[in-house]
């Protein structure tokens with residue numbers, strides 16, 4: 001079957017000659033693994049996020065795992081997060097023998113609801129921390145979360161996988177809690193193919209992360225190759241992981257970082273375009289425009305009372321018109337693993353479930369053309385009008 005070249009993909013990275021040349025330089029240097037590119041990427045990222053330390057890793061999943069480990073999470077501990085996220089956010093808690101405790105979302109923002117968090121904390125004061133996720137790039141209520149952090153002596157690890165580079169009260173999301181973790185997966189707001197970055201001002205945690213991300217070796221990755229001490233002289237101080245970022249990825253990341261604010265502007269413009277062109281469609285509930293938002297995802301909801309089809313059939317029709325649509329996310333508490341392990345029922349998190357049953361994600365990335373945007377709008381409107389309930 002020949003590929004449909006007209007099909008508008010759901011996601012597509014923006015890569016130019018800058019990234020190509022940066023990769024070629026690394027290939028020709030003879031040094032492919034973690035080295036000066038990764039180190040420079042860390043230095044630049046720390047400066048960008050105004051953090052005292054940035055640590056490059058090979059995924060945000062690795063970053064979240066290392067962050068929890070460095071803050072001392074272990075068997076029997078409990079950490080609050082949202083059921084409305086990708087599995088990475090919760091699975092890393094389980095890696096450490098601890099358990100996620102879900103708090104339902106605010107249906108207007110799709111983000112974890114601080115009121116529901118406090119209810120859980122009152123019931124169980126042994127809970128260690130919170131992993132808020134800035135879903136789609138929309139900031140969580142960090143003010144309320146920081147208050148809970150103080151009141152209940154918690155840590156906050158921000159899952160900022162969707163929210164680079166978004167400011168919140170003058171600080172970048174990810175740099176507000178104890179530790180922040182960013183994703184550079186292929187569909188994210190900047191990419192290295194696969195990759196992630198951890199930022200923190202906690203020097204003890206940073207030291208632990210730098211040891212554990214590379215096999216529990218007690219020397220910084222760079223130090224082994226730049227200091228006078230021979231590279232083979234190191235000690236293994238723990239059973240660490242293999243989570244380092246190779247220089248090929250870091251070289252791409254450094255070029256992407258330079259373009260991050262331009263990418264954000266383009267995403268914002270697409271969000272505004274969708275909002276303007278879909279505002280009269282009563283079969284849709286559009287996301288609210290907020291000034292500081294990463295627009296990693298643009299997530300409208302269908303209004304079921306206005307349509308004769310459900311969400312799945314609605315998006316099936318749009319996809320048949322050549323537009324890539326996705327759904328974020330199938331809630332974790334209805335996923336077989338979490339359901340079986342913790343015995344959740346579907347309506348344990350009713351707001352999450354309601355959002356999930358009606359939401360879909362439209363393409364939103366810097367390289368979308370005006371013509372593609374028009375086609376997307378037409379496909380959505382035509383589908384809505386075709387299935388609009390008349391009585």
Ligand SMILES: Cc1ncc(COP(=O)(O)O)c(C=O)c1O
Nearest residue numbers: 059060061086088161183184185
């Ligand atoms: C909210 C969230 N957290 C974490 C991750 C994990 O990112 P990575 O693929 O870099 O491990 C993702 C990935 O899609 C995500 O959506």
